[in-house]
Amino acid sequence: MRLRRISLGSRLALLFAACTSVVSLTAGILFNQASETHFLELDQQLLDSKLPTLREALADVSSVEQLTAREPALQAELSHSPDLALQVRSPDGSLWFDSLNTALPDTAAHTGLHTLNYNQTSYRAYTVALQLDRPESPTLTLLLDITHHQHFLERMQRLIWLTVGLSALATALLGAWAARSGLRPLRNMSEIAASVSASSLTTRLPHQEMPAELAELSQAFNAMLGRLDDAFQRLSAFSADIAHELRTPLSNLLTHTQVTLTRPRDREEYREALLGNLEEMQWMAQMVNDMLYLAKAEHGLLNPDRERLQLADETDALLEFFLPLAEEADVRLSREGEATLAGDRHMLRRALSNLLDNALRFTPAQGRVAVKLESSVQRVRIGIENTGPTIPAEALPRLFDRFYRADPARHEGSSEHAGLGLAITQSIIRSHGGTIRCESREGVTRFLIELPI
Incomplete structure (x- = not known):
């Protein structure tokens, strides 16, 4: 089964929709990446601002006993930032302190800033050494709850996909309407072309009312109709002329032959009658030859020697x-x-x-x-x-x-x-x-x- 060809209006509508989808999707992806980068920078700044205070509160801590003694002050500091949690680990990696009291994965396995997810909660983890001047220093892991950030990004992603879909649909509908309106002159041309027949070759397209892109085409179409009209008129006149020119010699032949046959005649009279008929037929043969010569000329079949x-x-x-x-x-x-x-x-x-x-x-x-x-x-x-x-x-x-x-x-x-x-x-x-x-x-x-x- 042969598929029906897509109309030009449908192609334009689909093209508009595809272009809008690509542009909207690209803009949404870029905005989403920009938002993620922006939140990452904000989280980095926030964690960097909290780090000096926590280092000061845990200065010279080298054992779990010393950390336990400073735990009240540490909890008081953490209470100022409800979204912030802290883990302290010994140089060998054992957990000394965890304000979350959850079985989070080993956060010390990654140094620097990284993201982890646990129990439908997202954290921005920042792991650094407590004392920068000591090689065997306990490590601090600051955990910032960024679940609300992730929810915002997820909503934005859904909004992007919704926007892309609605934009594509709206553009397809508007594109179909715009294409239909823009192609109306073409439909008018088709209607006029379909109405042209041998009796209406004088029909012309209103090229003054056509868009600039179709004005030249309409002028060429009008010129073609003019040539067809001229050729048709010439052909009609030519047919009438042939009939007119052949009517006289044919009438002469017919009349002369009928008169000759009205009564018996001698040989000399029949000879004169045949000679008269021969003259008329020779002229008719010459005219037919001339017409064939002109037909060859009109079809470019005359090839003169040089x-x-x-x-x-x-x-x-x-x-x-x-x-x-x-x-x-x-x-x-x-x-x-x-x-x-x-x-x-x-x-x-x-x-x-x-x-x-x-x-x-x-x-x-x-x-x-x-x-x-x-x-x-x-x-x-x-x-x-x-x-x-x-x-x-x-x-x-x-x-x-x-x-x-x-x-x-x-x-x-x-x-x-x-x-x-x-x-x-x-x-x-x-x-x-x-x-x-x-x-x-x-x-x-x-x-x-x-x-x-």
Whole structure:
């Protein structure tokens, strides 16, 4: 069984709780150790302050008889400190005096300050020699009852654990609330993203209302929706254009075939009918091939060969090809400049041929079509301009769209030009890493191509 993944809000709440627990526990342990050290210092000071008085009361005691004689004075001194007890032992360790009258463990086994527990009572024991200047001196063990100190430390430890637990719980609850409040913009983004469909691609996230951390993400999401909306609109228009372009030749084929079959005809009439159908089918096949070419370009499948090309020679060959059409239309062709680049000969010829064909079709009689070549250190610039009607500024951005015509009434239903030439040209230029744009003003239309050398 696969465990459910923990939500981001739960993770943040647990993280807050863990951090608070660690901080609280660390602070509690440090405070507890500081308290123990403080009590130890206080006990040391108290025992050090009592030691001179007891040494004075037991001065020169070297036998149990002498100690017995001074016992009343010793008891009187001990009565001033109810929490203090005293044990006196001989140099050989035998017990001479014990104010507690209890069977405590051998306290003389440890010298200096130490802690011992007996019968649910805690003592701070301090064992020193009675006479510092004598090697064989009786020993004194001062016993300070610190049970109340230990009870305080135990209560503090319980309080620490209780504080840690309550802090962790409170922080987890507050962290869950804070995380839920902080992640509300993410939930809003999820709801908006879930509501996006093909019919609501215009939906946008209110990035101005987003936190700074999510503003960039929301802007990127809005940009993605914008690209999707544009692509969807283009795809819808493309589908409609395909249907529109194919409808006319298919209708022509269907009508022509139906008319041909209405009555028996001789061989020559059937031949003419088939030739007419063949022309329409050839145009349809060419359009399908062009569409496949554009699809390959959009998916980055055009891989141009790289060879050194003299653009002047390539341009002159194309101008020679179009010269009969230009002479028939009374249009003058020219080429200026030279340039060299590495590119695919056939692809670049196709791109330039499309531009020249387009320029010739829209250049009036006695007009001109000029090709200008310029070369710099890093780039080659190709300009193809023609005289003729100025293209409206609002139409310029769409010239390279598939099936787009600046004059919709022009070539309506024509099987000669489907509006794919400029789109194919743009895909070829982009596959070479270049750019193409169009300018049209004062009766001159100019296509500018820039390609890397």
